[in-house]
Amino acid sequence: MQVPVRLQVRGYRLQGILMILEVRAVAPFYKNGFVVGCDRTREAIVIDPGDEAEQLIDAARRHSLNVKYILLTHAHVDHITGVGPAKSAFDAPVYLHRDDLPFYEHAVEQGQMFGLTVRQPPPVDVFYDESPIRFGDYEVLVHHTPGHCPGGVCLDVTDTPHLFVGDTLFAGSIGRTDLPGGNYEVLMRSITQVLFALGDDAIVHPGHGPDTTIHNERTRNPFVLEYLASKP
Numbered sequence: 001m002q003v004p005v006r007l008q009v010r011g012y013r014l015q016g017i018l019m020i021l022e023v024r025a026v027a028p029f030y031k032n033g034f035v036v037g038c039d040r041t042r043e044a045i046v047i048d049p050g051d052e053a054e055q056l057i058d059a060a061r062r063h064s065l066n067v068k069y070i071l072l073t074h075a076h077v078d079h080i081t082g083v084g085p086a087k088s089a090f091d092a093p094v095y096l097h098r099d100d101l102p103f104y105e106h107a108v109e110q111g112q113m114f115g116l117t118v119r120q121p122p123p124v125d126v127f128y129d130e131s132p133i134r135f136g137d138y139e140v141l142v143h144h145t146p147g148h149c150p151g152g153v154c155l156d157v158t159d160t161p162h163l164f165v166g167d168t169l170f171a172g173s174i175g176r177t178d179l180p181g182g183n184y185e186v187l188m189r190s191i192t193q194v195l196f197a198l199g200d201d202a203i204v205h206p207g208h209g210p211d212t213t214i215h216n217e218r219t220r221n222p223f224v225l226e227y228l229a230s231k232p
């Protein structure tokens with residue numbers, strides 16, 4: 001799927017510039033893995049490679065993309081089982097928020113909780129800091145959005161409306177907060193203060209299920225409405 005985006009360059013709005021966006025999800029988790037590429041330079045990123053990693057690798061090859069970074073929204077096992085194959089295929093550094101390192105280092109044990117045999121993924125190469133991550137004509141801004149887990153981040157691809165939120169926010173739902181390190185109040189602050197500040201037009205790509213927009217979730221998400229109503 002090629003998604004037309006409007007790229008803002010020095011105040012001019014250029015129509016028809018294409019950002020390449022591929023999403024795949026497979027059993028058992030149906031967790032979304034993404035390839036995001038720059039049509040002009042063929043540079044790309046892979047987000048959260050899981051059990052669908054081979055499909056993401058195929059998609060990147062089909063578009064002749066040079067994957068520069070493997071970016072993780074968090075380190076729950078469904079989001080990292082494909083890091084090994086992705087790293088072998090692309091020889092790209094793996095990025096994670098430092099606060100999720102304990103999950104990452106216990107990938108095998110996380111798998112056992114689901115009765116799954118999981119191989120320990122290769123080590124994290126870089127912990128996110130404030131710096132944007134550049135690929136082709138785009139920059140990824142990394143927003144720390146804890147609550148579902150301590151090191152959850154949302155990846156904001158500028159200057160496009162595309163926002164990859166991991167398991168923080170879903171179409172009509174929110175991330176679970178009953179896993180270790182989860183916190184409902186912290187999650188709701190991440191959603192309403194960090195994500196909503198990015199604007200109604202942002203297209204939200206959750207870690208599971210269909211896309212949505214900030215506008216949809218701000219105005220219709222029952223969990224968000226209940227939280228906001230509870231605030232003075």
Ligand SMILES: [Zn+2]
Pocket residue numbers: 074076148167
């Ligand atoms: Zn998760």
Ligand SMILES: [Zn+2]
Pocket residue numbers: 031076078079167207208
């Ligand atoms: Zn997940």
